[in-house]
Amino acid sequence: MDRAFCLVYIMIMNYKVKIIIFLLLVGAVLLIIFLSKSDRSEEQQQSQTTQQPNQDLAQQPNSFEFTKLNPLFRFSAQLPSNVTAEYVPQIESISINNKEEPQIFIRYFTGNEFLTLSTVDILSRKPTEIKGHAAIEYEIKKKPNIADFPFQPSWRNEQHKLIDIRLTNNDPSIFYVFAYNPKLSEATFREFIDSLVFHNDKQSLVQPIRQAERRVTKKPFGLYVEPGQSPVAPERFKGFHNAVDYEILAGEEKKNVEIFAICGGFLREKKTAQGYGGVLIQDCLIQDQPVTVIYGHIKLGSVTKQAEDYIIPGEKIALLGDADSSETDGERKHLHLGIKKGLSSDIRGYVQSETELDDWIDFTALIE
Secondary structure, three states: OHHHHHHHHHHHHHHHHHHHHHHHHHHHHHHHHHHHHHHHHHHHHHHHHHHOOOOOOOOOOOEEEHHHOOOOOOEEEEOOOOOEEEEEHHHOEEEEEOOOOEEEEEEEEEEOOOOOOOOEEEEEEEEEEEOOEEEEEEEEEEOOOOOOOOOOOHHHHOOEEEEEEEOOOOOOEEEEEEEEOOOOOHHHHHHHHHOOEEOOOHHHOOOOOOOHHHOOOOOOOOOEEEOOEOOOOOOOOOEEEOEEEEEOOOOOOOOOOEEEOOOOEEEEEEEEEOOOEEEEEEEEEEOOEEEEEEEEOEEHHHOOOOOOOEEOOOOEEEEEOOOOOOOOOOOOOEEEEEEEEOOOOOOOOEEOOHHHHHHEOOHHHHOO
């Protein structure tokens, strides 16, 4: 009897052991599957971060950059899906057309003040302001003895309304003339005007890199460093950091990291410079202030723009250079973004006194 009981007990215990082993195996398999999915999910997120358009930099739906037609038209605006913008090279103008005829016609002139044309009768004139820019609303009619305006819509020779908008408060400034077809509703025209974003405005500024707010972790603007006293080791520089450093994120060590123009302006130079490796220098106008923008530690071979090319805010301009290479002058992989007040040849990354920081702009404070 005792022997039979022992055999039954042993059989039950063996069965329990087998169940435990089975459950352990099932748990191990499930854990492997979970970890595998987590790795793939992380890889996909990193891939999306590197390859897909950054929502921080994306333009508004249907936003059109008029600079693509001519760099003198330094603004963007919302365009309905049923219209197109076309350049009129004979008179350096832009025509916004629907399927039937031009609806808005845009011209420009340069001067110190608003102009009054001798070829038209001014029926009304109202000074106003458009998004902080001085402007004047007109209603005009071409004088009878004046020939029709060439290369312009027929309604430009008839009574119609327009708005002149001054780009900057500097002298001289570009002025834009926005005239609209009398058949176009004033409400539709106002929607277009309200959607304008001029490249001189703070609203046009964009971050230089995706997820920028996560990257300023070592050298913000104004930080004093010297060898032995720095968040970076080894430190080769000494002084007050007159720029903002954007670090790479985990997983980007060997990946392409795209850099974007923070403002609209002409590329002055691309070159190799001591302390930077590859560097781009761009001339911009930010809230009427001419500035020199410095993008340091970039891969020059990735730059397709040439000197004197106009760069649109948010346009991809380069890739970050590789760490510990000539592309970064032996530095870590990161972006150095400096903004010097005025059009200057000074591209230093550090200054020796706090008072000198006043000649530079902290981009993180500017874009807040």
